[in-house]
Amino acid sequence: MTAHLCTADEIMQLARGFQKSRVLLSAFELGIFTALGARQRSSREIAEALHTDPRATDRLLNALCALGLLAKHEGCFANTPATAEFLVQGNPGFLSYLSHANNLWQTWSTLTEAVRRGTSVADRPLAERGEQWREAFIAAMHNSGSRCAPEVVGLLELSGVSRVLDVGGGSGAYSMEFVRARPGIRPTVFDLPEILPLTRRYVADCGMTSMIDFLPGDLATADLGAGYDMVFVSSIVHMFSLADNQAFVAQCVAALNCGGQLVIKDFVVNEDRTQPTDAALFALNMLVGTAAGDTYTEREIRGWMEQAGLHALHRKDTSFGSALIVGRKP
Numbered sequence: 463m464t465a466h467l468c469t470a471d472e473i474m475q476l477a478r479g480f481q482k483s484r485v486l487l488s489a490f491e492l493g494i495f496t497a498l499g500a501r502q503r504s505s506r507e508i509a510e511a512l513h514t515d516p517r518a519t520d521r522l523l524n525a526l527c528a529l530g531l532l533a534k535h536e537g538c539f540a541n542t543p544a545t546a547e548f549l550v551q552g553n554p555g556f557l558s559y560l561s562h563a564n565n566l567w568q569t570w571s572t573l574t575e576a577v578r579r580g581t582s583v584a585d586r587p588l589a590e591r592g593e594q595w596r597e598a599f600i601a602a603m604h605n606s607g608s609r610c611a612p613e614v615v616g617l618l619e620l621s622g623v624s625r626v627l628d629v630g631g632g633s634g635a636y637s638m639e640f641v642r643a644r645p646g647i648r649p650t651v652f653d654l655p656e657i658l659p660l661t662r663r664y665v666a667d668c669g670m671t672s673m674i675d676f677l678p679g680d681l682a683t684a685d686l687g688a689g690y691d692m693v694f695v696s697s698i699v700h701m702f703s704l705a706d707n708q709a710f711v712a713q714c715v716a717a718l719n720c721g722g723q724l725v726i727k728d729f730v731v732n733e734d735r736t737q738p739t740d741a742a743l744f745a746l747n748m749l750v751g752t753a754a755g756d757t758y759t760e761r762e763i764r765g766w767m768e769q770a771g772l773h774a775l776h777r778k779d780t781s782f783g784s785a786l787i788v789g790r791k792p
Contacts, residue, residue: 495549502538562602607635686717703754711766
């Protein structure tokens with residue numbers, strides 16, 4: 463076993479890492495980058511526009527300059543090319559994920575107590591989290607899904623596939639990519655009744671309403687139906703416990719036609735659960751945010767699929783850290 467030996471300075475930098483994150487997230491939450499837009503403005507002008515304290519606003523703006531997120535010239539502040547592209551609302555590259563990251567800040571602050579208790583102390587059912595939380599979450603998932611979907615769908619064998627069930631499909635980003643990838647594919651997005659209005663909005667914005675079906679339900683209780691050539695499960699199994707995933711995967715397999723494929727896309731942690739780093743950290747994200755979620759090893763995921771009767775199991779890795787485990791129903 464090998465491990466990086468941290469110096470005292472590196473440990474201190476890790477301990478203070480939250481400061482830079484909080485500067486960015488507070489600036490995003492206040493709308494500083496959008497308020498600047500393409501203009502140069504003084505800190506007083508920005509404070510007046512955002513109804514914030516002038517001195518405190520000035521100090522936050524200076525810290526943003528120190529981090530390379532803003533530029534300052536003759537007492538006025540301006541976006542850099544990167545912040546103009548990614549942090550100004552309305553621009554094509556806008557990182558809506560940061561709204562969700564602000565929500566994650568709250569749950570991650572409970573990590574110490576979650577480790578003591580072994581479960582989330584901040585967990586609330588999705589239906590109780592409010593419209594603002596749901597919109598931020600789905601926007602973040604759409605941002606990520608839209609970037610990853612072309613690569614993921616491109617890794618799949620789609621010959622003979624006409625009906626796809628997109629389980630927990632959120633914004634419909636993957637369903638829309640299935641439509642683009644192969645003529646004749648008809649996806650169905652399965653998600654909570656309070657999520658599907660958002661799904662319909664994203665799908666309508668892309669002009670695909672007539673090409674995609676929508677099925678409301680709760681994964682904990684709903685029947686997924688039957689007759690699908692592929693059941694696609696992206697970023698879902700990490701929300702459930704080991705035992706719950708065994709039942710969930712069996713439910714997905716029951717929805718497949720003979721010869722159909724189950725695709726599980728998620729973080730896959732190595733057997734000693736220390737790598738990849740993002741997967742190890744995401745296990746903690748599930749600890750603070752869910753009752754029993756986790757990240758799982760390839761052996762664990764294969765075990766659920768084999769027990770449900772799938773064969774020809776294989777793994778495909780993506781360039782962005784997630785992996786696909788694919789199995790076929792006899």
